[in-house]
Amino acid sequence: MKWNKFRLKTTTAAEEIVSSSLMELGIQGVEIEDKIPLTQSDKEQMFVDILPQTEADDGVAYITFYLEEEDDKEEMLSRVRQELEEIAAFVDIGEASIEESQTEDVDWVNNWKQYFHQFTVDDVLIIPSWEDVKPEDEDKLIIHIDPGTAFGTGMHETTQLCIRQLKKYVEPGMKILDVGCGSGILGMLALKFGAGYSVGTDLDPCAIDATHENMAVNDIARDQYEVMIGNIIDDKDVQDKVGYGQYDIVAANILAEVLVPLTPVIQDQLKSGGIYITSGIIDDKEETVVEAVKAAGMELLEVHHQGEWVSVTARKK
Numbered sequence: 001m002k003w004n005k006f007r008l009k010t011t012t013a014a015e016e017i018v019s020s021s022l023m024e025l026g027i028q029g030v031e032i033e034d035k036i037p038l039t040q041s042d043k044e045q046m047f048v049d050i051l052p053q054t055e056a057d058d059g060v061a062y063i064t065f066y067l068e069e070e071d072d073k074e075e076m077l078s079r080v081r082q083e084l085e086e087i088a089a090f091v092d093i094g095e096a097s098i099e100e101s102q103t104e105d106v107d108w109v110n111n112w113k114q115y116f117h118q119f120t121v122d123d124v125l126i127i128p129s130w131e132d133v134k135p136e137d138e139d140k141l142i143i144h145i146d147p148g149t150a151f152g153t154g155m156h157e158t159t160q161l162c163i164r165q166l167k168k169y170v171e172p173g174m175k176i177l178d179v180g181c182g183s184g185i186l187g188m189l190a191l192k193f194g195a196g197y198s199v200g201t202d203l204d205p206c207a208i209d210a211t212h213e214n215m216a217v218n219d220i221a222r223d224q225y226e227v228m229i230g231n232i233i234d235d236k237d238v239q240d241k242v243g244y245g246q247y248d249i250v251a252a253n254i255l256a257e258v259l260v261p262l263t264p265v266i267q268d269q270l271k272s273g274g275i276y277i278t279s280g281i282i283d284d285k286e287e288t289v290v291e292a293v294k295a296a297g298m299e300l301l302e303v304h305h306q307g308e309w310v311s312v313t314a315r316k317k
């Protein structure tokens with residue numbers, strides 16, 4: 001199916017009221033592009049390993065919406081322009097120009113297949129389901145990961161830093177907690193390295209389905225890996241469900257802005273002598289995380305770099 005695509009140029013001051021008005025007209029969904037910087041609160045709610053690179057806010061916003069090819073686009077555009085005129089009476093909506101183009105339906109998840117191919121992290125082979133293991137790689141530790149709706153394929157430097165630290169510190173039977181588990185790759189690799197049980201937490205409900213799907217293709221049973229949704233930093237129910245003083249290793253491959261408030265909290269989940277592996281740290285935030293670890297009373301063990309990214313590993317005293 002073809003869709004008519006419309007890109008409306010407006011202002012950041014008007015983007016919310018304009019997008020709400022479009023939906024009131026019957027437009028099912030909109031995409032908003034702007035350069036408004038993320039707030040500290042926004043960053044603390046993002047359990048991801050990289051932040052989007054943005055330029056300085058220029059006050060311009062673009063709102064994109066779609067109409068099916070058979071829709072009466074002229075009638076809808078007329079209603080949109082009338083709505084814009086009414087909004088302009090009390091909010092600066094900028095030039096309010098509308099660019100039109102056409103687009104096809106796209107299977108976004110399967111389109112990843114043209115970009116994601118098998119690769120190795122040392123002697124670990126990370127491979128999608130649609131590719132075969134090459135004979136020369138059969139002796140490697142193999143994990144199957146398909147790109148989907150949750151973060152984490154192992155391609156990014158931050159994940160690779162975590163993988164190497166997990167491989168170094170995991171011992172048979174250990175219990176592992178992965179904060180911001182995404183696709184489940186770290187918890188699953190910990191099991192393949194010999195851990196006895198993994199728990200993952202994430203803010204995104206998609207993480208549960210993504211992890212369960214990846215567990216299935218890696219022959220990992222549900223009684224080996226539990227995934228739960230919620231913010232372990234400030235949600236007592238999540239903290240209680242995760243449990244206290246029982247994890248040999250906690251891994252957190254998330255932003256430095258999240259690691260700072262997470263670090264003193266995660267002490268309660270770690271066993272005495274437990275290992276805390278962090279990554280997702282851009283190089284200019286290294287000292288921030290190191291200081292957070294020390295302020296929580298942990299012993300700093302290692303700092304590793306890959307490209308512009310940093311991993312900090314510590315031990316609970």
